[in-house]
Amino acid sequence: MLPRRALLAVFAVGVLLTGTTAAGSSPASAVADTQPPTAPTDLTATDLSCSSVTLSWSAATDDTGVAFYDLYHDGQAIGSTTGDVRTVTLGVVPGARWGFYVNARDAAGNVSQASRTVSVSVPFCSPDTTAPSVPAGLTGEAVGTAVTLRWVPSTDDVAVTGYEVWRDGTRAGLLTGSAADPPATTFTDAGLAAETTYAYTLVARDAQGNTSPPSDAVQVRTGGSCAAVCGITQVTTERDLPWGLVQLPDGTVLYAQRDLFTIQAMAPDGSGKHSIGRVPDAAGTNGEGGVLGLAVSPEFATDHWLYVYHTTAADNRIVRFQYDGTLRTASREILVTGIPRNKYHNGGRLRFGPDGKLYAAAGDGQDPDQAQDLSNLGGKVLRLNPDGTVPDDNPFPGSFVWSYGHRNPQGLAFDSQGRLWEQEFGNNVMDETNLVVKGGNYGWPACEGTVGDACATPGYVAPVQTYPVAAASCSGLAIVRDVLYLACLRGARLYRAVIDGDRLTGIQQYYVGTYGRLRTVEPAVDGNLWLTTSTGGDKDSIPRNSNERIFKIALGDG
CATH class of the missing domain: 2.120.10.30 (TolB, C-terminal domain)
Known part of the structure; x- marks a missing residue:
């Protein structure tokens, strides 16, 4: 990762598509000062689609001039603009729920407090009504009073984003992921009763809530004592x-x-x-x-x-x-x-x-x-x-x-x-x-x-x-x-x-x-x-x- 002062493009969650310059605003030359800018105000989100959103905000003030604005969502840095740019269009992920905010920074590196948070719920690009395939190959092994399950990944026309693990008809866990980072296909169920038989099934799901039928059940009997959790x-x-x-x-x-x-x-x-x-x-x-x-x-x-x-x-x-x-x-x-x-x-x-x-x-x-x-x-x-x-x-x-x-x-x-x-x-x-x-x-x-x-x-x-x-x-x-x-x-x-x-x-x-x-x-x-x-x-x-x-x-x- 580059040092923060070099971040002039959005990374990780999207691409900086456009930047609008505000007239009359320019970063000041670097001076030795310790006074941070004021927080940016009036942050708004417009033109939200399944692939992008436009953020705009009012200028922060500073004794030597605002040199950069740093953009975040939910604590994660996503990029920076120069101090004369206060409108940007960002790439987003369909189905994501993000809270955007902006910090101001002067040429000496002093950082403001954050703007207010603007929350967006990104729509999906098109309806998806196809459920993932049924999880296959479910196996279980007990070590003491913990059971470890493994299975073959399900498939989906878009992406499998989660597996629900069910134990005796009650949901015992939820593994989540995304198209870029599929959910895990192993799960450990701990703290169970000793010498007891449990029945497990799996359900696969996608980002729009479609769920597969349950997998075939596997029965696992725990041992006589606990070794860890x-x-x-x-x-x-x-x-x-x-x-x-x-x-x-x-x-x-x-x-x-x-x-x-x-x-x-x-x-x-x-x-x-x-x-x-x-x-x-x-x-x-x-x-x-x-x-x-x-x-x-x-x-x-x-x-x-x-x-x-x-x-x-x-x-x-x-x-x-x-x-x-x-x-x-x-x-x-x-x-x-x-x-x-x-x-x-x-x-x-x-x-x-x-x-x-x-x-x-x-x-x-x-x-x-x-x-x-x-x-x-x-x-x-x-x-x-x-x-x-x-x-x-x-x-x-x-x-x-x-x-x-x-x-x-x-x-x-x-x-x-x-x-x-x-x-x-x-x-x-x-x-x-x-x-x-x-x-x-x-x-x-x-x-x-x-x-x-x-x-x-x-x-x-x-x-x-x-x-x-x-x-x-x-x-x-x-x-x-x-x-x-x-x-x-x-x-x-x-x-x-x-x-x-x-x-x-x-x-x-x-x-x-x-x-x-x-x-x-x-x-x-x-x-x-x-x-x-x-x-x-x-x-x-x-x-x-x-x-x-x-x-x-x-x-x-x-």
Whole structure:
């Protein structure tokens, strides 16, 4: 991938077809300034067809002049125009539902906050009434209390875009894809009853909702014991978005309500749920900002500190509060300020390491160049002392920066060797699981995953594992007994992988499409896992407009 300043054409989702120049507008010459432009206004979408849409917006203002406008949909960069172009026609994908928005950028690289979002539902080019063929060759194999199914791909006159997996007449999963990226033809159904026979069938579907007849059934009998993921239990529901989640030594579960800016407490069985307080100065971004990560002091039994990563009207920041059953807002200490914020790419995860330091995942604030700027906290993993001071052994003196070159990291966890693993959103090609090293440069924006000639740049740290964005977009990362778990949003699945030296092996996928978008996975005090969903309302800042669930996952010893 080219550096962001070189992006003058739309990539990945379409082609820049036309550009209309606004009279009297021209980019200013580069000057040393730190003032970002105002957000573009009046974004509209017109002339929507099955292949294109036209976006127009009003000019942003800047003290030195707007040099570029950067176009996005749903957090993914799709291209740029020069500052004198404010009407563009973009290629779109039939049947897609996208939220477009625009940022302004000056010649010095300062990036505005985002415009409002304009949502479009792209029509199909022509009706399709032909259903896919019946899935064939379905087989099943049990390993302990998990069943793995495999089958031969179905065919369709346009494209097969999904498979519904049915277990004893109830849908157990949904695998999705597209014409360019067909859905998988394997599925693992975990946490089943021991020594029990289950009947499975498949249904293929296309983009316009045509479904095949069900496949022939296959019966599979489970074994006597569980080896890995042993079962899942719904603990509670939540109308707001549960983001950060921690469990206290006494078993109490705390979780952040992202858009309400409050923190909830409950017993491990979901009973007694109540608010412990609202986070002062928290604000949304009409996107993915709000009250995000939580962490509990390693000395919580004696110091009672609860750490919070949250968005304000000006930045993202890390604060801490005394907690004794109530969030003592008067005790608030603001530890880190100035982490860039924007509609998307706010990062947000917190994790204490075995060294007693607090680590934080900070997004690039939709300004990719900040990820390489060591004077900026965006696009970094940060490390701080519990009192908010900079550790003496950080790699860059006087700086919280521990590693850099990250796009939008959200997963952090430590293994038994004390090594930090990080999960990061790619733009539109690859997501990454990284093994973070002190002072490491992970390559963004010149490199996304392992794509691009720049990935061979000396000094860039390569990811341990990459995933297609459509099968991942993972936010949460947890490690239990040196097994790594990822909770994925767009991919709507839970990955499990064994840490073997510097590699991840035995990668398995669970709950694919079963519960929708998955946000957070966290270790439980009893050695199992907590898991939260993020199925609706997670691309706006509207409180209580979702319908989420919090689960407890039982793990085996394998």
